[in-house]
Amino acid sequence: GQQLNQSPQSMFIQEGEDVSMNCTSSSIFNTWLWYKQDPGEGPVLLIALYKAGELTSNGRLTAQFGITRKDSFLNISASIPSDVGIYFCAGYGGGGTSYGKLTFGQGTILTVHP
């Protein structure tokens, strides 16, 4: 099946620093999604990307849909302690045998030191 490689696996940063993480795929996706998971909770959608090349912001978060449709990145600017959590990328294949399938990356564990 489709696979997503997300990196880095974990990050330890100081409050105020910027963060960048990315996902690459062996196949094309029609939609890229970025989620955050807090301890003991289900993932919550942060940003959705629907077109190749699209750059979208949500507060301090910015994500881009790569022009090859095989990658995406998420940036967090001026990190704060409540940014701590696990960040996941996810992609929808959108067509053919991948219709309806949502594939997740392995996650990036973010720790922010005050």
Add this chain to the structure above:
Amino acid sequence: EAQVTQNPRYLITVTGKKLTVTCSQNMNHEYMSWYRQDPGLGLRQIYYSMNVEVTDKGDVPEGYKVSRKEKRNFPLILESPSPNQTSLYFCASSFRALGGTEAFFGQGTRLTVV
């Protein structure tokens, strides 16, 4: 309040004893799906449903069954659980699958099979 409700939150069972994890959503969403989350592997899709009576396999369907007799409910059935099905399970729903519209996740069910 719009939500996805899973039950139970925690379950310890023995190998071979059939169990069902329930999932219900109150948003009239067409699309529902089940995931398992394991350390280092992210979330992997087990089954999904595009609408009532329409279900399909995700990436890791072996050992699981689902049904979608009503729009709001999407139970996950383990006919003969085994220890390798010990995991954290999430149910999610969204208005539709096409375009990756926002998926709402339940709180999760932590299953231990001994």
